Amino acid sequence: MLINSRSEATPTSAHDRVYRGLRSRIMHGEIGPGAALTLRGIGAEFEVSMTPAREAVRRLVAEGALTLSTSGRVATPELSNERIEELAALRSLIEVELASRALPRAHMALIDRLQTINGAISDAVDRKDAVAYIRTNLEFHRTLYLRAQAPAMLAMAETVWLQLGPTMRALYGRLRRTEPPHFHRLIIAALKAGDEPGLRLAVRSDVTQGLKMLAG
Amino acid sequence: MLINSRSEATPTSAHDRVYRGLRSRIMHGEIGPGAALTLRGIGAEFEVSMTPAREAVRRLVAEGALTLSTSGRVATPELSNERIEELAALRSLIEVELASRALPRAHMALIDRLQTINGAISDAVDRKDAVAYIRTNLEFHRTLYLRAQAPAMLAMAETVWLQLGPTMRALYGRLRRTEPPHFHRLIIAALKAGDEPGLRLAVRSDVTQGLKMLAG
DNA sequence: CATGCTTCCATGTGATCACAAATGGACACA
DNA sequence: TGTGTCCATTTGTGATCACATGGAAGCATG
Numbered sequence: 001m002l003i004n005s006r007s008e009a010t011p012t013s014a015h016d017r018v019y020r021g022l023r024s025r026i027m028h029g030e031i032g033p034g035a036a037l038t039l040r041g042i043g044a045e046f047e048v049s050m051t052p053a054r055e056a057v058r059r060l061v062a063e064g065a066l067t068l069s070t071s072g073r074v075a076t077p078e079l080s081n082e083r084i085e086e087l088a089a090l091r092s093l094i095e096v097e098l099a100s101r102a103l104p105r106a107h108m109a110l111i112d113r114l115q116t117i118n119g120a121i122s123d124a125v126d127r128k129d130a131v132a133y134i135r136t137n138l139e140f141h142r143t144l145y146l147r148a149q150a151p152a153m154l155a156m157a158e159t160v161w162l163q164l165g166p167t168m169r170a171l172y173g174r175l176r177r178t179e180p181p182h183f184h185r186l187i188i189a190a191l192k193a194g195d196e197p198g199l200r201l202a203v204r205s206d207v208t209q210g211l212k213m214l215a216g
Numbered sequence: 217m218l219i220n221s222r223s224e225a226t227p228t229s230a231h232d233r234v235y236r237g238l239r240s241r242i243m244h245g246e247i248g249p250g251a252a253l254t255l256r257g258i259g260a261e262f263e264v265s266m267t268p269a270r271e272a273v274r275r276l277v278a279e280g281a282l283t284l285s286t287s288g289r290v291a292t293p294e295l296s297n298e299r300i301e302e303l304a305a306l307r308s309l310i311e312v313e314l315a316s317r318a319l320p321r322a323h324m325a326l327i328d329r330l331q332t333i334n335g336a337i338s339d340a341v342d343r344k345d346a347v348a349y350i351r352t353n354l355e356f357h358r359t360l361y362l363r364a365q366a367p368a369m370l371a372m373a374e375t376v377w378l379q380l381g382p383t384m385r386a387l388y389g390r391l392r393r394t395e396p397p398h399f400h401r402l403i404i405a406a407l408k409a410g411d412e413p414g415l416r417l418a419v420r421s422d423v424t425q426g427l428k429m430l431a432g
Numbered sequence: 433c434a435t436g437c438t439t440c441c442a443t444g445t446g447a448t449c450a451c452a453a454a455t456g457g458a459c460a461c462a
Numbered sequence: 463t464g465t466g467t468c469c470a471t472t473t474g475t476g477a478t479c480a481c482a483t484g485g486a487a488g489c490a491t492g
Contacts, residue, residue: 051448094309229476287443
């Protein structure tokens with residue numbers, strides 16, 4: 001409505017709310033690969049018009065979180081195996097560097113927090129909750145990388161997570177979920193010991209671990 | 217106008233034309249850091265309404281090519297030294313990997329093409345044409361990396377270039393431009409010799425070279 | 433002459449609408 | 463029963479408009 005005199009201030013812009021909502025869902029695997037979305041549907045769900053919905057979608061397309069068919073239809077991407085391998089390699093490159101930069105700044109408080117998060121991951125595994133698993137797993141990594149004080153690199157890493165989101169859901173879904181996060185314990189041990197080569201190896205292993213499922 | 221019966225088919229969508237135009241300018245350093253843009257201005261320049269202009273801007277903001285002030289004003293970013301260091305490190309990480317993947321596929325035709333581009337770079341240096349220098353320099357790298365057959369990685373690298381675009385203009389502007397591309401010759405030599413460690417070192421040196429100017 | 437306030441214009445935001453194209457299903461026919 | 467065609471509905475695109483806000487210029491006051 002044009003005569004919208006809601007004096008209650010909008011804390012954040014509409015397109016940003018839509019963007020954040022969709023981004024969170026995609027990154028955490030709440031939407032499977034190949035799912036179709038419509039601008040009007042998004043708008044209705046977030047109670048906004050098509051304009052902010054379109055802007056949010058454009059932004060997510062730019063980040064590779066959504067694909068646009070030639071006719072403009074919006075959907076989550078179905079990644080080829082080659083693409084998954086590339087994205088895993090990117091994760092490895094960027095996240096090993098982030099972990100390496102975080103290492104000198106990693107104090108006990110950080111390690112405690114990581115162990116707490118690890119407990120939450122085990123809970124999610126026990127509950128067979130794929131979305132919670134993905135979310136807490138990413139939180140583990142983000143908590144570590146925040147210490148690197150490298151926002152541009154972290155943003156890049158999150159963009160890769162975003163692109164892998166729908167696929168991770170499918171991937172972890174077919175995974176027999178009996179294993180607690182093994183490599184996470186190696187990461188924590190390397191942090192405690194100040195062992196940089198060990199940390200790099202542990203992060204690389206953790207990041208590329210899920211990929212093995214796919215190839216096998 | 218709503219009664220727009222232009223039967224001449226739009227070959228590509230309006231927002232895409234605007235996006236490509238702006239992106240090219242920013243990446244190639246045609247716009248200096250801190251320059252302000254307006255949606256109406258962009259729309260007038262590309263002869264479209266504000267809607268496609270906004271979509272293109274949103275997309276470029278998502279890619280880090282533009283910044284949005286809290287009040288929504290659009291401008292090219294002025295990067296801090298820490299940010300520049302981070303982006304250079306990202307270039308190094310990603311592009312070394314791309315070059316390494318391209319190496320086994322690099323045949324003579326590719327090396328010839330790279331040498332031709334190198335000639336164009338020298339011309340740009342002689343003409344003191346900063347924009348042409350940046351454009352041909354990036355073309356050199358892109359030509360090499362295309363052989364890696366890794367589109368996701370290449371897209372990441374280009375996003376970093378985009379973020380560095382306005383800064384590169386300022387950087388190469390204050391550079392005494394007497395030097396032909398030294399490290400490019402090392403890259404070509406390593407490609408010819410099939411020397412992977414040498415190639416990795418040459419690419420890393422070339423990518424981080426410009427940064428030295430800034431710190432010094 | 434400097435500093436604070438006020439006003440006005442420029443600018444971003446979001447809703448709505450007209451239009452075109454594509455998609456999906458219904459229906460007829462082989 | 464399979465297949466091709468046609469139509470209706472869904473969907474994206476882009477233009478325009480009303481509104482709120484922020485910045486800059488101008489004015490007044492110390």
